[in-house]
Amino acid sequence: MSECLPCSTDNWPDLERGYRAMLPREILAFIDAHRHQERSESMLIATLHQVQAHFGHLGPGHLEAVAQLMQIPLAKVTGVATFYHYFRLQPRGRYLINVCLGTACYVKGAEKVAQKLQDELGIRFGETSKDGIFSLESTRCVGTCGLAPVVMIGDEVHGPLTPSLVPGLLESYLARAAEDLVAEPSR
Amino acid sequence: MPLPVSDFYRSLADRAVRTLADRDLENQILIQVGSATCEHAAGSQAVAEEFVRHIRASGRKDIVIHRTGCTGRCSREPILGVRLPGQLPVKYERVNRDLVHRIFTEHIQGGVPVMKHVLDHDGEALPEREFLFCEGDRCQKGGVDLRARFLELLAERGVEPHRVGVATTSCFGACGLAGGAAATYLLVRPEKILYRVASEADLLDILQEHVLQGQVVARLRVQEEPIALEFLERYGDVAFFNRQSRIALRNAGVVDPESLDEYLGFDGFKALATALERREPDWVISELTKARLRGRGGGGFLTATKWTLARQQADTTRFIICNGDEGDPGAFMDRSMLESDPFNIVEGMIIGGFAIGAQKGFFYIRAEYPLAIKRIEQAIDACRAHGLLGRDIMGSGFDFDLEIRLGAGAFVCGEETALIRSIEGERGQPKVRPPYPTDRGLWGHPTVINNVETFANVSAILRYGGEWYSRIGTPKSGGTKVFALAGKVRHTGLVEVPLGTTLSRVVNDIGGGVSGGKQLKAIQTGGPAGGFIPAAMQGMEVDFEPLQKAGSIMGSGGMIVLSEDDCMVDIAKFYMAFSQEESCGKCTPCREGTTRILEILERITLGKGELADLDKLERLSRLCQRTSLCGLGRAAPNPVLSSLKHFHDEFLAHIQDKHCPAKKCVALIRYEINPEKCIGCTICARNCPVECISGARKEAHGIDQAACIKCGNCFDVCKFAAIDRV
Incomplete structure (x- = not known):
């Protein structure tokens, strides 16, 4: 049986080197580990998850690198990345605030909390604050309905919230961001 | 020489028992801390750290912190259990750092529980021993209320109530174990002894020997253990818990979700060992047939039938998938099970893989x-390391492995064909069925997809028998269902009850009724694909068919309680906005239909609706139902249709009177200041974001209606109830 030839372009080694330079080592290892396995294209979503976890979003360059290194058409990679809500194509702030607008939170007043967050941060859903610290998004149910209404900041769930608790909550994250800056000024 | 399966299992279980015995938890002071997403959010990790600090400072070596999953009593988290050797465990609610200090000094070191913070308990002291009477339907056949009689006997003998507590629980499921039904069962805590009592003479013996002398009455003792024994031992005194029948959740909140040994200690993997030992996939399927287990993801398709369909295929490359894409807003039972008892789900998957x-x-x-992903990852790794996954499982020659694939925030991927596409790495858009996945599923091969909760029941069915399982539940559907109770209800959380239990029992008896003393308006079941059950129908039995007849569905088990303060048009709009946003866009009826339905609903809530809109809504909804490609589109109009059916008046009020009866729709309400009640404190004016409230200090204020944006801030901040919402 003849080997398949994924690298049919003359300049593939150069291109590959360039794309490999765009992704961190652990993601390259992940792609390489599955590359020659059966149905390796099914690992696309898992790969995109890793890229987003590393960079915070999926930029055009990231998508192209993934497409080339996994040998999946860029059109399909883009199609998948845009289909799923979890993938973000724009950079986001240091802390992603996800306001749960699931039913339980909705009937318990999530809209007021959402409004307060928008007022306090001066941004709307889908935007990032000027200092680059907060991005605001909404989500449908994080599955902690017993604590409704909840807001997820990063990986942490906060609830039950009221509009009056919002400023203090944001303060605590600002303080954390300031501490981090002191600890690692280069960031 | 390879070991036979039973030897393999025994050596594994024995090793677990030895490890657990070395830990000697029975003779230690046990501090039980929940560790699932809700508990973490409520601060359980900080509580655990505080205890570690206290233990270290005290220098004591006999105190152990035991990590468990989630009990499902969300509104009182973090819940903490403290068990002193030989005593009944005490549960505390809403524990924080300050309370940790009190619990540690007063209870753990001083031996006196901090009664004020005990979960769901008003009394002054906790009993030393508790007798739990089964109140299952099959138990009370004798006609004598043995529990009432026992209470009388206790009083006659002058046993003080603080020494012996008496409570009822829902069915232990023991009737199937010991055979015969003309008796009732009672469980003694903390000794974990189960008695079968049929007469007053039996009660007298228990009173004489067990209560007064502390001796076990061997004659009446039943050797079998009820399925949720460990759970009842820990939580049996709390009404929220002992009125449930825990099968799928039997280990949740009891077992350490990260310990294979503990799961083995609760008879984990015994069902798998039995199935592999018998080498008969047909036996597994026949037990499931007897159990009448129906898919818990919402469809209610008989699990045994689905497995048989896949098993009969000529293609021998087959897959089994656990659907943990719990996207229904308001549902969290799958997350809890994955986080709290991951090995049980893994075991159910392996058994399923073996069967098909x-x-x-x-x-x-x-x-x-x-966290659910992390726990399942750990469980899979532990199983691989101990020969429970991979090649030649338990020495049986059966090869099977598990892999995790992550969703990426697309609700439609809960639909089985879309889920398959997503695992394949594609956009999660559904396909036309047939062919069903059992014919041609993942990569074109026969595939079984079941919900997390379905798998959670499998090991229990094999362990206790399909007949036992079918006896719990209704003639059409065996077993229990877990509901995620949320919304305007006092006790939010996870509730597992036999199918056929009334809605009222779930919401009122277990959930404690509507919060804030408000009137129940409706119960929403089934999430965005479900509908509303009006308060007048709360006596209805919860099962697949009755719910469907009422215009709702079982769905995955989300149950949202709505009160008089909720506007049905608004909630219908909420669900439609959800479905519209989550529509994948592949087929026109769903993509366009949900959009137009939403537009009409928006119009109505803005007070711009016309009577003809109601007719349009109905026709459009039916069209969307009939012609959409997948379940999402077909079910999306359900909330609209069921609210139209049961709450037609509210729609009319919005359209004809331009009035929102629940005073929820912003465009249809107005805020007014009652000059008689207003004392002129100015707090409303100071909190108004558009500065439309004016008035001098100590004089009645007024709202400029033209400028008011109806945010409701003034209504919320007024301390004198001087602002009316009309």
């Missing part, structure tokens, strides 16, 4: 559930 002859299984879990 699959080589590989996939967990499809939402990326929004990081």
Whole structure:
């Protein structure tokens, strides 16, 4: 049986080197580990998850690198990345605030909390604050309905919230961001 | 020489028992801390750290912190259990750092529980021993209320109530174990002894020997253990818990979700060992047939039938998938099970794989559930390391492995064909069925997809028998269902009850009724694909068919309680906005239909609706139902249709009177200041974001209606109830 030839372009080694330079080592290892396995294209979503976890979003360059290194058409990679809500194509702030607008939170007043967050941060859903610290998004149910209404900041769930608790909550994250800056000024 | 399966299992279980015995938890002071997403959010980790600090400072070596999953009593988290050797465990609610200090000094060191913070308990002291009477339907056949009689006997003998507590629980499920039904069962805590009593003479013996002398009455003792024994031992005194029948959740909140040994200690993997030992996939399927287990993801398809369909295929490359893409807003039972008892789900998957002859299984879990993913990863790794996954499982020659695939925030991926596409790495858009996945599923091979809760029941069915399982539940559907109770209810959380239990029992008896003393308006079941059950129908039995007849569905088990303060048009709009946003866009009826339905609903809530809109809504909804490609589109109009059916008046009020009866729709309400009640404190004016409230200090204020944006801030901040919402 003849080997398949994924690298049919003359300049593939150069291109590959360039794309490999765009992704961190652990993601390259992940792609390489599955590359020659059966149905390796099914690992696309898992790969995109890793890229987003590393960079915070999926930029055009990231998508192209993934497409080339996994040998999946860029059109399909883009199609998948845009289909799923979890993938973000724009950079986001240091802390992603996800306001749960699931039913339980909705009937318990999530809209007021959402409004307060928008007022306090001066941004709307889908935007990032000027200092680059907060991005605001909404989500449908994080599955902690017993604590409704909840807001997820990063990986942490906060609830039950009221509009009056919002400023203090944001303060605590600002303080954390300031501490981090002191600890690692280069960031 | 390879070991036979039973030897393999025994050596594994024995090792676990030895490890557990070395820990000697029975003779230690046990501090039980919940560790699932809700508990973490409520601060359980800080509480655990505080205890570690206290233990270290005290220098004591006999105190152990035991990590467990979630009990499902969300509104009182973090819940903490303290058990002193030989005593009944005490549960505390809403524990924080300050309370940790009190619990440590007063209870753990001083031996006196901090009564004021005990979960759901008003009394002054806790009993030393508790007798739990089964109140299952099959138990009370004798006609004598043995529990009432026992209470009388206790009083006659002058046993003080603080020494012996008496409570009722829902069915232990023991009737199937010991045979014969003309008796009732009672469980004694903390000794974990189960008695079968049929007469007053039996009660007298228990009173004489067990209560007064502390001797076990061997004659009446039943050797078998009820399925949720450990759970009842820990939580049996709390009404919220002892009125449930825990099968799928039997280990949740009891077992350490990260310990294979503990799971083995609760008879974990015994069902798998039995199935592999018998080498008969047909036996597994026949037990499931007897159990009448129906898919818990919402469809209610008989699990045994689905497995048989896949098993009969000529293609021998087969897959099994666990659908953990719990996207319904308001549902969190799958997350809780994955986080609290992951080995049980893994065991159910392996048994399923064995039954249909699959080589590989996939967990499809939402990326929004990081802890669930972590726990399942750990469980899979532990199983691989101990010969429970991979090649030649338990020495039986059966090869099977599991892999996790993450969702990425697309609700439609809960639909089985879309889920398959997503695992394949594609956009999660559904396909036309047939062919069904059992014919041609993942990569074109026969595939079984079941919900997390379905798998959670499998090991229990094999362990206790299909007949036992079918006896719990209704003639059409065996077993229990877990509901995620949320919304305007006092006790939010996870509730597992036999199918056929009334809605009222779930919401009022277990959930404690509507919060804030408000009137119940409706119960929403089934999430965005479900509908509303009006308060007048709360006596209805919860099962697949009755719910469907009432215009709702069982769905995955979300149950949202709505009160008089909720506007049905608004909630219908909420669900339609959800479905519209989550529509994948592949087929026109769903993509366009949901958009137009939403537009009409928006118009109505803005007070711009016309009577003809109601007719349009109905026709459009039916069209969307009939012609959409997948379940999402077909079910999306359900909330609209069921609210139109049961709450037609509210729609009319919005359209004809331009009035929102629940005073929820912003465009239809107005805020007014009652000059008689207003004392002129100015707090409303100071909190008004558009400065439309004016008035001098100590004089009645007024609202400029033209400028008011109806945010309701003034209404919320007024301390004198001087602002009316009309």
